[in-house]
Amino acid sequence: MYITFIHGWSVTNTSHYGELPQALRNAAQQNNINLEIEHIHLGRYISFSDTITMTDLARALDRALRDLPHNNNDTIQPFSAITHSTGGPLIRLWIQHFYPTESLHQCPLKHLIQLAPANHGSALAIIGKSRISRLKFLFNGTEPGLQILDFLQLGSEGSYQLNQQSQLNNYLDAGIFLTVHTGQAVDRTFYDFLNNYLTEPGSDGVMRAASTSLNYHTLTLRQTTSSILQHPPNLLEPDPPLQSPTHTIAHRIYNQYSHSGNDKGIMQSIQTENTQAPIVQDILAATRVNTPQDYQQLTQQFQQQTEQSQQGTNRYTMVIITVQDNEGRRLKEDEFDLLFLAGKNYAPHQLPAGFMQDKQMNPETGRITFYLNTDKIHNVPDDAIGLRINARPDQGFARYQSAEFRAQPNQVTQILHPNQTTYINIILHRIVDQNLFRFGTPNRGIIDFKNETPSNKPTAND
Structure with a gap:
């Protein structure tokens, strides 16, 4: 089996992998695993140029794979990939670009093992290129690439499109086995300046556990033409119903690992002799998966281990909200307000204190990302939670009416899962x-007709 390592963002040399490749080689030998570990390729790519896009990198990755000695222009031999950080969405973009859903079964990738992947972005990306480059523990003084940074922002268009296009991919049917591994430890010794995101609960100091998961959901809420003729509140209806992945993706969360660093980093902290380290053993377990039955067993094992790791700690959910109208126009930040509702009357200000850890607006797309304490959300009054949106303009010749979504008690736990992300459109x-x-x-x-006033009646085609 060929194993390819793909690093994260603004890495300038392959020492970023630490001694993890050597530890894997030693562990495989100790366990008599027939793993062609000598064929590890330490991928290197340039992500610190402002002109480079994620699609550029995906195309370059395809060329680099074909240039390996055992491949050619026509064929890429079956291989496994171990990615870190931005390398995770990068190889997913490569899959979607060259092997979209209808040809997924032709993809030569057999195991995708993601370490702390930026599958739904990083809250840190918003703080700006000049400031984020001062995080020496991540970038060694290198200026991060601006277009890669844009992709990594929460609610970015690139990340959104990738996740929507690939959500219904049936990786098991295609013979591709995905596993996601992330820490929830924070190494405070590396930070060059203070920022709340660097010490955020439920994260590894860079990536939120919820942002790494590939078990994400999409809920589309539509204001119907019939509802606008009714007295407020106009209710938003799910259309289509909640969409989720075709199968559960194995996800393991560790207490002892942070994103980077020699002490706790999920890659760099591993020494050659650390063959029994949890991340080493779990990677080997992932490479041994060859059937859907194997995969289901590993998925259940990871779930049990994650539950043990998170006992006594808060768990979090990310919710990424897009607001647009029926003509496809996306509303901007100053054109709407969102309120969370709770209780039997679906009233604002009824949620428990501390339910919202963070809120971030993407200035380019207008999407809002909420970071919510899942355990508190699951204990709202009367098990009822909802959303109210007040959009502007709300009067005049072209206008909007306020609308609400009222989730039923059994829907809350279906929509908002711990350690996962939900997209609400x-x-x-x-x-x-x-x-x-x-x-x-x-x-x-x-x-x-200079003084014509609105009739307050919609056109007949409304």
């Missing part, structure tokens, strides 16, 4: 007033 109906466009009677002479 809200589609409001833009109301066009009948008086916006009128034809006058020719024989009436000059018609003055």
Whole structure:
């Protein structure tokens, strides 16, 4: 089996992998595992140039794979990949670009083992290129690539499109076995300046556990034409129903690992002799998976181990919300307000204190990412939770009406899972007033419509 390592963002040399490759080689020999570990390839790519996009990297990755000695222009031999950080979404983008859903079974990748992947972005990316480059423990003084940084922001368009396009991929049917491994330890000795995201609970100091998971969900809430004719509140209806992956993706969370660093880093802390380290043993276990039955067993094992690791700690959910109207226009930050509702009357300000750990707006896409304490959300009053959106303009010739989504008690735990991300797409109906466009009677002479006012009646096609 060929194993390829793919590093993260703004790495400038292959020492980033630490001694993990050597530890894997030794552990495989100790366990009599027939793993062609000598064929490890330490992938290197340039991610610190401002002109480079993630798609550029995916195309370059394909060329680099074909240039390996055992491959050629026509064929890539079956291989496994171990990725770190940005390397995770990069190889997923390579899959989607060259082997989209309908040809997924042709993909030569057999095992994708992601370490602390940025599958849904990093909260740190928002703080800006100049400041983030001062995180010497991550970038060694190298300026991070701006377009890669844009992709890594929470709620970015690139990340959103990748996750929506690949959500229904059936990796098991295609013979691809994915595992996600991430820590929830924070190594405070590495930080060059203070920022709350560096010590955020439920994260490894860079990636939130919820942002690494490939067990994510999409809920589309639509304001119907019939609801806008009713008295408020106009209710948002799921359309289509909640979408989730075709099968559960194995996800393991560790107490002892952070994102980077020689002491706790999920890669760099591993020494050659650490053959019994949990991450080493789990990677080997992942490479031994060859059937859906093997995979299901490993998935259950990882779930049990994660539950043990998180006993007595808070667990978190990420919710990424897009607001647009029925014409496809995405609303900007100053055009709407969102309120969380709770209790039998679905009222604001009823959620428990501390339920929201963080809220971040992506300035390019207008998407809002909420970081929520899942355990507190699952204990809201009357097991009822909802959302209210007040959009602007709310009067005039073209306007919106406020709308609410009211989740039923059994829906809350289906929509919001610990250590996972949910995308919520809200589609409001833009109301066009009948008086916006009128034809006058020719024989009436000059018609003055300067002071025309809205009729407060929608057009018939609304």
